[in-house]
Amino acid sequence: xxxxxxxxxxxxxxxxxxxxxxxxxxxxxxxxxxxxxxxxxxxxxxxxxxxxxxxxxxxxxxxxxxxxxxxxxxxxxxxxxxxxxxxxxxxxxxxxxxxxxxxxxxxxxxxxxxxxxxxxxxxxxxxxxxxxxxxxxxxxxxxxxxxxxxxxxxxxxxxxxxxxxxxxxxxxxxxxxxxxxxxxxxxxxxxxxxxxxxxxxxxxxxxxxxxxxxxxxxxxxxxxxxxxxxxxxxxxxxxxxxxxxxxxxxxxxxxxxxxxxxxxxxxxxxxxxxxxxxxxxxxxxxxxxxxxxxxxxxxxxxxxxxxxxxxxxxxxxxxxxxxxxxxxxxxxxxxxxxxxxxxxxxxxxxxxxxxxxxxxxxxxxxxxxxxxxxxxxxxxxxxxxxxxxxxxxxxxxxxxxxxxxxxxxxxxxxxxxxxxxxx
Amino acid sequence: xxxxxxxxxxxxxxxxxxxxxxxxxxxxxxxxxxxxxxxxxxxxxxxxxxxxxxxxxxxxxxxxxxxxxxxxxxxxxxxxxxxxxxxxxxxxxxxxxxxxxxxxxxxxxxxxxxxxxxxxxxxxxxxxxxxxxxxxxxxxxxxxxxxxxxxxxxxxxxxxxxxxxxxxxxxxxxxxxxxxxxxxxxxxxxxxxxxxxxxxxxxxxxxxxxxxxxxxxxxxxxxxxxxxxxxxxxxxxxxxxxxxxxxxxxxxxxxxxxxxxxxxxxxxxxxxxxxxxxxxxxxxxxxxxxxxxxxxxxxxxxxxxxxxxxxxxxxxxxxx
Numbered sequence: 240x241x242x243x244x245x246x247x248x249x250x251x252x253x254x255x256x257x258x259x260x261x262x263x264x265x266x267x268x269x270x271x272x273x274x275x276x277x278x279x280x281x282x283x284x285x286x287x288x289x290x291x292x293x294x295x296x297x298x299x300x301x302x303x304x305x306x307x308x309x310x311x312x313x314x315x316x317x318x319x320x321x322x323x324x325x326x327x328x329x330x331x332x333x334x335x336x337x338x339x340x341x342x343x344x345x346x347x348x349x350x351x352x353x354x355x356x357x358x359x360x361x362x363x364x365x366x367x368x369x370x371x372x373x374x375x376x377x378x379x380x381x382x383x384x385x386x387x388x389x390x391x392x393x394x395x396x397x398x399x400x401x402x403x404x405x406x407x408x409x410x411x412x413x414x415x416x417x418x419x420x421x422x423x424x425x426x427x428x429x430x431x432x433x434x435x436x437x438x439x440x441x442x443x444x445x446x447x448x449x450x451x452x453x454x455x456x457x458x459x460x461x462x463x464x465x466x467x468x469x470x471x472x473x474x475x476x477x478x479x480x481x482x483x484x485x486x487x488x489x490x491x492x493x494x495x496x497x498x499x500x501x502x503x504x505x506x507x508x509x510x511x512x513x514x515x516x517x518x519x520x521x522x523x524x525x526x527x528x529x530x531x532x533x534x535x536x537x538x539x540x541x542x543x544x545x546x547x548x549x550x551x552x553x554x555x556x557x558x559x560x561x562x563x564x565x566x567x568x569x570x571x572x573x574x575x576x577x578x579x580x581x582x583x584x585x586x587x588x589x590x591x592x593x594x595x596x597x598x599x600x601x602x603x604x605x606x607x608x609x610x611x612x613x614x615x616x617x618x619x620x621x622x623x624x625x626x627x628x629x630x631x632x633x634x635x636x637x638x639x640x641x642x643x644x645x646x647x648x649x650x651x652x653x654x655x656x657x658x659x660x661x662x
Numbered sequence: 663x664x665x666x667x668x669x670x671x672x673x674x675x676x677x678x679x680x681x682x683x684x685x686x687x688x689x690x691x692x693x694x695x696x697x698x699x700x701x702x703x704x705x706x707x708x709x710x711x712x713x714x715x716x717x718x719x720x721x722x723x724x725x726x727x728x729x730x731x732x733x734x735x736x737x738x739x740x741x742x743x744x745x746x747x748x749x750x751x752x753x754x755x756x757x758x759x760x761x762x763x764x765x766x767x768x769x770x771x772x773x774x775x776x777x778x779x780x781x782x783x784x785x786x787x788x789x790x791x792x793x794x795x796x797x798x799x800x801x802x803x804x805x806x807x808x809x810x811x812x813x814x815x816x817x818x819x820x821x822x823x824x825x826x827x828x829x830x831x832x833x834x835x836x837x838x839x840x841x842x843x844x845x846x847x848x849x850x851x852x853x854x855x856x857x858x859x860x861x862x863x864x865x866x867x868x869x870x871x872x873x874x875x876x877x878x879x880x881x882x883x884x885x886x887x888x889x890x891x892x893x894x895x896x897x898x899x900x901x902x903x904x905x906x907x908x909x910x911x912x913x914x915x916x917x918x919x920x921x922x923x924x925x926x927x928x929x930x931x932x933x934x935x936x937x938x939x940x941x942x943x944x945x946x947x948x949x950x951x952x953x954x955x956x957x958x959x960x961x962x963x964x965x966x967x968x969x970x971x972x973x974x975x976x977x978x979x980x981x982x
Contacts, residue, residue, distance in 0.1 A: 424867070424868045426868060428866075428867060428868050428869075428870040428871070429866060429867075429870070430866055430867050430868075431865075431866035431867070490857075491856060491857050491858060492856060492858075492860075493856070493862060493865055494852070494853045494854075494855075494856050494862040
């Protein structure tokens with residue numbers, strides 16, 4: 240067997256596993272950023288919705304993306320089961336595994352908007368609908384030979400396809416679900432509902448960061464010229480700059496070097512560079528990541544003021560910064576590296592690529608938001624609401640949705656001595 | 663009970679009428695003295711006359727003569743008798759705390775009240791306690807000591823308190839290293855001005871958009887002048903008196919007195935209408951005009967500068 244073929248497949252398999260590991264990062268990030276009473280639920284739902292997404296992606300998701308090269312949607316190759324191997328590029332099953340991991344990430348991002356108040360059944364149903372009808376369509380437009388691919392839209396590893404699509408579904412969900420109890424006061428001010436464990440959150444971010452080397456560097460889809468090393472370099476620089484940018488701005492504006500904001504800054508750097516990691520120079524990666532770190536803070540403030548409760552900041556980290564990351568190609572893509580589309584504004588490419596990027600962001604974002612909103616509204620009507628009852632929300636979703644507590648030692652015990660005897 | 667409620671009902675009207683900081687605090691003194699006397703009458707009715715001479719003293723903002731319209735309680739008792747008298751004075755302390763609460767002075771979160779055995783002692787015990795606090799020199803004991811030092815007698819013999827402050831001064835003279843610990847004890851305060859020169863209000867919760875005037879603006883002045891008072895053996899508890907009693911060689915620091923005075927007036931002007939103790943230190947920055955914001959920032963900056971200069975001055979003096 241051709242050794243390059245084998246190496247391509249080994250590298251992408253390893254990258255796929257790294258992307259899959261990011262779900263572990265999300266578990267810790269989300270659990271740490273929310274309250275103790277919801278920790279078991281948040282962690283558990285990530286695992287079972289990954290199960291649903293994987294099966295749906297196998298049944299129809301892959302087929303809608305890569306089944307054929309239609310303008311709006313692919314069709315064919317459902318219930319993927321290609322066991323053949325080819326002489327060059329990737330084996331179909333390796334490619335499938337890698338792409339499936341991406342679909343799981345987009346789904347998990349979307350569920351950020353559900354946190355701490357959605358019914359378990361809402362997760363189950365929406366996991367099916369999103370994985371079949373929302374994510375595959377945008378992925379087809381950009382990666383599956385759809386209409387945006389024809390325009391030369393640059394999105395190397397998925398700032399738009401994965402992050403923005405997930406975040407737009409999260410936005411639709413958070414608008415329909417409304418803020419958590421206790422988030423906003425009568426006078427309009429908002430309360431900080433602090434996550435229960437910053438260490439979990441930080442560890443979650445670090446695992447995501449590591450996984451991102453699979454996400455971005457793996458998106459080379461081959462080992463040729465060892466280009467993945469360059470992509471990893473840009474990824475690392477942007478993540479570092481994002482953390483620094485966020486910490487500087489939160490400190491400058493509020494006087495406090497807030498830890499959750501800094502952590503979101505690292506993620507913002509990663510999301511921002513995802514679209515452009517293969518198309519820009521390292522100095523530009525630093526600028527893109529740093530600006531991502533600044534934007535994530537401003538976006539968090541904006542959503543808070545707009546009374547859109549975003550418990551784990553999915554809208555800011557993946558949405559707002561996903562937009563920035565996609566647009567940054569239109570500014571910084573170099574003529575040598577722009578293997579898709581044209582160079583950016585700062586490299587003599589004029590506004591053409593920027594225009595394509597803007598069109599891609601607007602159409603993809605709008606599609607994901609509108610379709611997710613309609614689906615969720617229908618679910619809301621049919622299922623008698625997406626949100627748990629007030630009492631269940633106060634008790635916590637660990638108990639209300641699963642009947643057990645993530646931290647059993649902290650479960651309030653009924654004191655036998657004070658219990659009514661019934662006498 | 664009824665009389666306390668009536669006193670509380672009258673206080674808001676009278677306090678709002680106080681035209682300046684001096685008058686406001688004089689009114690507080692009058693109200694508190696009246697309340698304490700009524701409470702003592704009640705205790706006398708139950709337990710008879712006090713078994714020993716005593717002094718009831720104020721600490722905190724009341725001690726410093728720096729109360730705003732609303733304030734919490736900080737007080738103690740020194741009695742010139744043996745331990746057997748303690749139960750009487752603790753009972754008196756409890757009655758006084760309850761009465762002050764009814765009149766509108768919130769109970770102290772840190773239990774700095776004469777109902778607490780830590781703050782209700784015989785003169786002998788107080789001497790021992792202050793020596794022990796300064797010998798241990800832990801964060802907590804020095805915090806107690808700093809609280810104790812901003813004090814003045816409201817009712818009773820003033821000599822007891824003066825005597826105790828003498829003890830403190832002589833310990834500090836023998837152990838000037840304690841000044842470093844006392845500086846450390848108050849060196850942290852939350853910043854009120856950001857690097858762009860902007861005010862840093864609370865970001866979250868019902869108080870978002872407000873500046874905590876006491877913590878972010880007053881404390882640097884108060885803490886600086888307490889340290890200077892300790893260094894220069896000034897008995898007076900109020901920050902303004904401490905300014906005026908600074909000896910020669912401190913002219914550069916004395917210039918900040920007018921800023922502190924302006925800050926007290928500023929607080930009174932904006933919080934005269936406050937309905938609770940919680941509100942009294944919070945200033946909503948959107949209610950301030952551009953000029954008022956500039957004034958506030960200038961007063962805050964000067965406070966930070968004063969504290970920093972004070973630290974340098976005391977550290978230099980201690981290292982000689």
